[in-house]
Amino acid sequence: MSGVRQIARRRLLGDGLTLFGALALGCLLFLGLFGPWLPLGDPLRIAAGPRLGAPSAQFLFGTDELGRDFLPRVVQGIRSTFLLSAIAVAITAVIGTLLGLAAGYLGRHTDQMIARGADILFAFPALVAGLLVAAVMGPGQASAITVISIATLPLFIRVVRSVTLGVAGRGFVTAAEVAGASTLRVMLVHLLPNVMGAVMVQLTYALSIGMIIESALSFLGLGVQPPDASLGSLLRQGSAYLTIAPWMVLTSGAVLSLAIMSVNLVGDAVRDALEPLKGRPLT
Amino acid sequence: MQPPVIALEQVTVTYRSGFLGGTGFDALRGVSLSVGAGETVGLVGESGSGKTTLGRVCLGLLPPTSGQMRFGGEGFGKLRHRRGQLSVVLQHPEWALNPRLRCGRSVEEPLVLTGVRAAERRERVAEILHQVGLDPSFAARLPGQLSGGQRQRIAIARALVTNPRFIVFDEAVSALDVSVQAQVLNLIRDLQERHGFGALFISHDLAATRYVSHRIAVMLNGEIVEDGPSGLFYGTPEHPYSRALLAAV
Amino acid sequence: MTARAQEPLVDIADLVIGYDTGTRQVRALDGASLQVFDDETLAIVGESGSGKTTLGMAAGRLLPPEAQLLGGRINVSGVDVTSADDAALRRLRHDRLGFVFQNPTAALDPTMRIGRQVALAMGGRPGPEAIAELLSRAELNEPQRIMRAFPHELSGGMAQRVVIAMAIARQPHLLIADEPTASLDASIREKVMATLGRLRAESGASLVILSHDLRLIARHADRVAVMYGGRIVELGPVVQVMQAPAHPYTNALLAAAAGNEAPGERLRPIPGTPPVLEARCEACAYAPRCALRQPRCEAERPEARRLAGREVVCHRAEAVIGAEQPTRQEAR
Numbered sequence: 001m002s003g004v005r006q007i008a009r010r011r012l013l014g015d016g017l018t019l020f021g022a023l024a025l026g027c028l029l030f031l032g033l034f035g036p037w038l039p040l041g042d043p044l045r046i047a048a049g050p051r052l053g054a055p056s057a058q059f060l061f062g063t064d065e066l067g068r069d070f071l072p073r074v075v076q077g078i079r080s081t082f083l084l085s086a087i088a089v090a091i092t093a094v095i096g097t098l099l100g101l102a103a104g105y106l107g108r109h110t111d112q113m114i115a116r117g118a119d120i121l122f123a124f125p126a127l128v129a130g131l132l133v134a135a136v137m138g139p140g141q142a143s144a145i146t147v148i149s150i151a152t153l154p155l156f157i158r159v160v161r162s163v164t165l166g167v168a169g170r171g172f173v174t175a176a177e178v179a180g181a182s183t184l185r186v187m188l189v190h191l192l193p194n195v196m197g198a199v200m201v202q203l204t205y206a207l208s209i210g211m212i213i214e215s216a217l218s219f220l221g222l223g224v225q226p227p228d229a230s231l232g233s234l235l236r237q238g239s240a241y242l243t244i245a246p247w248m249v250l251t252s253g254a255v256l257s258l259a260i261m262s263v264n265l266v267g268d269a270v271r272d273a274l275e276p277l278k279g280r281p282l283t
Numbered sequence: 284m285q286p287p288v289i290a291l292e293q294v295t296v297t298y299r300s301g302f303l304g305g306t307g308f309d310a311l312r313g314v315s316l317s318v319g320a321g322e323t324v325g326l327v328g329e330s331g332s333g334k335t336t337l338g339r340v341c342l343g344l345l346p347p348t349s350g351q352m353r354f355g356g357e358g359f360g361k362l363r364h365r366r367g368q369l370s371v372v373l374q375h376p377e378w379a380l381n382p383r384l385r386c387g388r389s390v391e392e393p394l395v396l397t398g399v400r401a402a403e404r405r406e407r408v409a410e411i412l413h414q415v416g417l418d419p420s421f422a423a424r425l426p427g428q429l430s431g432g433q434r435q436r437i438a439i440a441r442a443l444v445t446n447p448r449f450i451v452f453d454e455a456v457s458a459l460d461v462s463v464q465a466q467v468l469n470l471i472r473d474l475q476e477r478h479g480f481g482a483l484f485i486s487h488d489l490a491a492t493r494y495v496s497h498r499i500a501v502m503l504n505g506e507i508v509e510d511g512p513s514g515l516f517y518g519t520p521e522h523p524y525s526r527a528l529l530a531a532v
Numbered sequence: 533m534t535a536r537a538q539e540p541l542v543d544i545a546d547l548v549i550g551y552d553t554g555t556r557q558v559r560a561l562d563g564a565s566l567q568v569f570d571d572e573t574l575a576i577v578g579e580s581g582s583g584k585t586t587l588g589m590a591a592g593r594l595l596p597p598e599a600q601l602l603g604g605r606i607n608v609s610g611v612d613v614t615s616a617d618d619a620a621l622r623r624l625r626h627d628r629l630g631f632v633f634q635n636p637t638a639a640l641d642p643t644m645r646i647g648r649q650v651a652l653a654m655g656g657r658p659g660p661e662a663i664a665e666l667l668s669r670a671e672l673n674e675p676q677r678i679m680r681a682f683p684h685e686l687s688g689g690m691a692q693r694v695v696i697a698m699a700i701a702r703q704p705h706l707l708i709a710d711e712p713t714a715s716l717d718a719s720i721r722e723k724v725m726a727t728l729g730r731l732r733a734e735s736g737a738s739l740v741i742l743s744h745d746l747r748l749i750a751r752h753a754d755r756v757a758v759m760y761g762g763r764i765v766e767l768g769p770v771v772q773v774m775q776a777p778a779h780p781y782t783n784a785l786l787a788a789a790a791g792n793e794a795p796g797e798r799l800r801p802i803p804g805t806p807p808v809l810e811a812r813c814e815a816c817a818y819a820p821r822c823a824l825r826q827p828r829c830e831a832e833r834p835e836a837r838r839l840a841g842r843e844v845v846c847h848r849a850e851a852v853i854g855a856e857q858p859t860r861q862e863a864r
Contacts, residue, residue: 170375170378170379171373171374171375171378171379171380171438172378172379172380172381174344174371174373175370175371175372175373175379175438175441175442176392177344177362178342178344178362178369178370178371179366179367179370179392179393179396179445180362180363180365180366180367180393180396180397181392181396182363189381189384193381193383193384194381194382194383
């Protein structure tokens with residue numbers, strides 16, 4: 001059957017991509033988490049080599065305008081971009097899940113308020129939010145986390161709310177209500193475990209959005225502040241010397257693209273794994 | 284004489300839609316119905332006739348807009364105060380149980396809510412699983428590993444575990460295969476003889492309903508148009524709508 | 533390709549289909565043979581897991597990717613479905629087959645107005661009159677209003693009528709309906725089935741209904757095929773099969789269904805559970821649950837044979853058909 005062969009090929013290709021994504025993500029996470037303890041050199045040491053030196057055996061990624069080794073700077077960039085986004089998304093996921101559960105299960109006024117709030121946040125461009133937050137809180141990591149939360153909170157609220165609406169009508173929820181279970185018990189024992197699959201999928205999407213936002217903010221100078229580096233601030237730093245030292249943009253840009261792509265690939269695999277049969281509702 | 288387990292008197296439920304409740308829709312209109320201990324009342328009618336609304340009222344999930352509801356001769360009060368006294372078995376066996384909980388946890392939940400100790404809970408769960416014809420080892424399984432009929436047995440076990448006075452079966456066998464339906468219908472009859480609960484058996488399937496029920500109420504457009512012993516529905520019921528339903532059996 | 537009058541529209545022979553579940557292979561069909569002729573309604577009856585959906589969907593090769601063809605052949609209206617390439621299959625499904633699924637709201641695109649979906653199903657550029665005409669053939673009143681509606685604005689019965697209209701839009705030779713009324717309200721099931729039957733008769737197409745509801749199909753099918761354990765165990769005219777079953781499983785199904793019992797009688801469920809086959813069954817698959825089983829039933833795979841106007845797969849068919857309807861136990 002030719003159809004079967006086609007599907008098999010698509011699966012294998014899909015699996016190959018997933019494997020690639022997982023490996024890339026694994027390497028990046030390893031570098032991000034253990035970078036400071038790896039023998040890569042000091043990202044802050046000025047005049048470790050020539051100014052704007054091209055990639056060489058000694059400096060794989062070249063050096064920047066202050067003569068700093070660019071490889072440890074990129075590794076530090078991975079660390080701050082990943083960590084910042086991950087922290088922001090983790091906080092947001094908890095808040096968004098609870099709000100989504102409340103909106104979907106309690107309905108009525110609670111739902112109205114939370115759903116409208118999510119709509120307003122969603123309609124807010126992340127960049128404008130970033131400028132406002134930076135104006136109020138000053139540029140830095142805290143404001144980057146706040147902006148990522150503002151941008152990804154509605155994702156969690158919406159998905160959890162809609163899954164909750166579906167689950168709340170099911171027999172086991174009604175049976176628990178009739179048995180006299182409290183609202184909190186129904187939400188935590190019966191609804192939460194059944195929306196976790198959807199939350200996991202959103203987590204990866206939110207993480208990639210968070211990384212893009214963090215990079216954009218740092219690129220604009222609103223996120224991580226020098227001398228610390230993030231992938232976005234390295235891109236900005238490199239863009240000034242694009243014609244004479246293109247390796248700065250190329251290396252940091254390539255790593256950023258790889259990071260976002262690998263998160264998305266793994267996210268797709270997670271979604272497929274949680275939804276083994278097409279057309280089945282995500283629970 | 285014992286008061287009926289549940290008694291509705293002239294119950295009306297109006298759903299409001301539109302701004303400030305501009306337009307209303309009566310899902311139930313002046314419905315009176317009572318279910319005695321050890322009695323099964325069947326409730327048949329097409330979808331939209333108000334069967335499910337009536338079931339929700341009887342379970343205390345939906346307050347009547349007007350009319351009276353009494354539980355064992357007293358006011359109904361809040362669901363919290365009726366813990367362990369009433370329960371429900373619903374349609375869709377695939378949704379009857381929380382897919383993330385082992386069956387034993389699902390069955391014991393009503394006991395947890397009435398504050399029964401863990402050791403006693405385990406005993407009661409094993410006993411009730413045995414009564415619904417399942418091996419006690421089912422307590423350790425997840426619903427995904429069970430067939431539709433087995434899940435519906437677990438749901439019945441959960442409904443019975445506190446020995447409630449009143450159970451609503453809402454389309455409880457509609458999604459099951461013919462031979463499994465027969466098993467579950469027989470199970471409901473046997474368990475009622477043993478436990479003596481009052482039951483409301485809601486279904487669009489007159490054949491199954493008359494088999495388990497002592498009395499049958501026929502609903503049409505939010506009203507009960509006929510209420511009689513189930514034997515009547517093996518012969519010639521009075522209301523033309525009842526006869527139309529019977530013709531489809 | 534012109535089919536001769538005697539040639540069956542659908543000819544399925546000794547079909548074996550397995551599903552790969554990852555850890556093991558489960559046989560959904562274990563040598564199923566079936567012929568559907570022009571201008572007839574055939575019902576395939578069986579419980580969940582009997583293989584009826586696999587058999588019905590195999591005719592259009594509408595099977596999930598886990599399904600594996602392990603043997604047998606399927607010929608639909610002159611096309612060898614097992615070996616046809618994608619283009620030929622698409623042409624077959626498009627021109628000759630119509631499908632009606634269990635859940636009409638899932639079969640319709642929620643984002644598209646009914647009128648447009650029906651137009652797409654009809655193909656070409658049908659005018660609004662043609663669309664309205666088709667909808668009214670499926671007994672939908674106010675077709676103009678329905679064309680402007682979105683699927684969620686229709687009741688289940690109306691949505692299923694729209695699906696039926698779409699299924700017959702291209703004058704298919706064969707309509708396959710998988711539990712077409714199972715998700716509908718009991719009070720309208722009969723009417724929707726009547727519409728389906730009338731449209732089939734008008735167009736001269738053949739209709740295959742997959743169902744577990746014996747009582748429903750008794751009134752709407754010409755022939756009935758009873759499935760058990762991935763095989764067709766009894767196949768014949770509805771009246772004969774329902775009034776005097778020759779297979780103990782058919783008999784047991786009829787005794788288990790509520791509706792035929794007298795007041796106070798007790799239903800007799802079939803003991804045990806249906807089999808899950810992992811390889812070819814070398815005995816009678818029903819033997820473990822059968823009251824009439826003999827040593828032979830557990831040792832020898834029964835083959836189809838003709839008896840009393842139907843085909844039956846059972847060593848003990850004579851005993852079933854000869855016996856009086858067993859008396860039911862007194863209850864209560």
